[in-house]
Amino acid sequence: MGNLIKAEMRKIVTTKSWWGLLIPTVVLALLFALGWGAITNDINDYLGSSDARELGRAAGVEVTTLPVGLLALAHGINIGLLFPLILGILAIAGEYGKKTITTTFLTAPNRVSALTAKMLTYILWGAIYGVVIVGFASLGTVITVDSPGIPDAGYWFGILGAGVLASILATLFGVGLGALWNSTTGATVTSIIWILIVENLLVLVMWGWGGISWLGGVLPNGTLNGIVGAIGAEAFGAAGTAVPDAIDDEAVWLMQFTAGAPGAFSWWASALIFFAWAMLLFGGGWAANQKRDIT
Template sequence: MGNLIKAEMRKVLTTKSWWALMIPAVLFAFLFALGWGAITNDLNDYLGSSDARQLAGALGVQLGELPVGLLSLAHGVNIGTMFPVIFGVFALAGEYSKKTITTTFLTAPNRVSALTAKMITYIGWGAVYGVVIVAGASLATLLTVDSRGLPSAGQWLAVLGAGVLATILATLFGIGVGAVWNSVVGATVTLTIWMLVVENVLVFVSFGWWGVRWLGGVLPNGTLNGIVGAIGAEAFGAAGVSVPGELDKDFQWLLQYTAGAPGAFSWWAAALIFLAWTMLFFAGGWAANQRRDIT
């Protein structure tokens, strides 16, 4: 197994995909966090509605001192996690495209060993992506968010842990989708359109037209975003906690949406639901590749 993992690591390092995707991942995380950091300062300046006063009182904080930097971090990390998903697609679907899968399977004791080594290798790469993406979003947050709105040290560590967990699961999710689809282009285009456009439209329309608030808490992109985004939502009393004198449900959903986690139940629930999506596609891809012919 050790030699198989070394072989997988060499495959990654001898291609351009790992850094070609990591650079835009960090760049997008930085830019999105930078933009949201500038916007969130205004939230502390202008919060003054009755709902906001109720929220602040329930959380025991003063208006103007909410940790709005969590919103900046969440949006930066969430956009960055799209790139580990695409990176994961290359893991197996890329080998079929380049015709190297034959060598991979024939030099391993069996396909289970080869796929296990690939999974372990990409878990490590997913963690690396998580650290650099959170670092990029954190730098932008520090540059733009006023000190009164910065998260506490504990909240920052929570974002780091959740961000690494999210990117690991995102990478495995990408492997699974790529393995099922067996096409880099097809899987990448479909995932990008679904996660950035289709699902966001579904969540927004379902809330606006039918009042469905939970849809984002169960769909793949929503649950992936919720792993980090729900930390901010929880800090604002909009997810994972019980706020005395319950918030207006529409206002609660709006806070979740602002945190990048509309419909999220809590960060750990989002992680478990996205883990289920990951295992569904990963198991499907695993099964498909036990039977798939190689040439």
């Protein structure tokens, strides 16, 4: 297994994919954190209602000292998570495209060993991407958010852990998707369209027309975003067990939306649900590649 993992590491570091994807990861995480950091300094005016003050009191903080920097962090991190997902897609689908999958399977004792080595290798790379994403999102937040809105040390460590976990799970999700689709282009284009357009529109439409506020808390992109975004929503009393009955559902959903986690139940629930999505795809891809023709 050690040699298989070394081989997988060489496949990654000897290509341009890992740093080619890392560049837009850094740029977007930083820019989104900078942008959201600039507007969240005026978060009280942005929310603009007594609901914001009630949500703040429910979370045990004064509205003027809400850690609004969490919003910048969440949006910076969540946009960056798209790229470890794409990196994961390349793990197996990329090898089919380059016709190297035959060598990979034939030089391993069996396909289970080869896929296990890929999983372990990409868990490590997902963690690396997670640290980088959180680091640059944090930089953007510190640059733009005024000191009263900067989260305390507890929140920073929580965000770091959640961001790294989300990046690892996004990478595994990508590995499974690529293994099932067997096409880098198809899996990448489909995932981007779903993440950036289809799911967001579906969540907005179902909330606006059907009053369904929980949909984002169970779909893949919503649960991935919720791992980090729900920490901010919980800090404002708009997710988790702190949601007061007196606050109407619309105000709660809007706060979750602002935090980048519409419909999220809590950060840990989002993590568990997205883990289930990732394992569903990874398990399906694992099964599909046990007997797939590689000639």
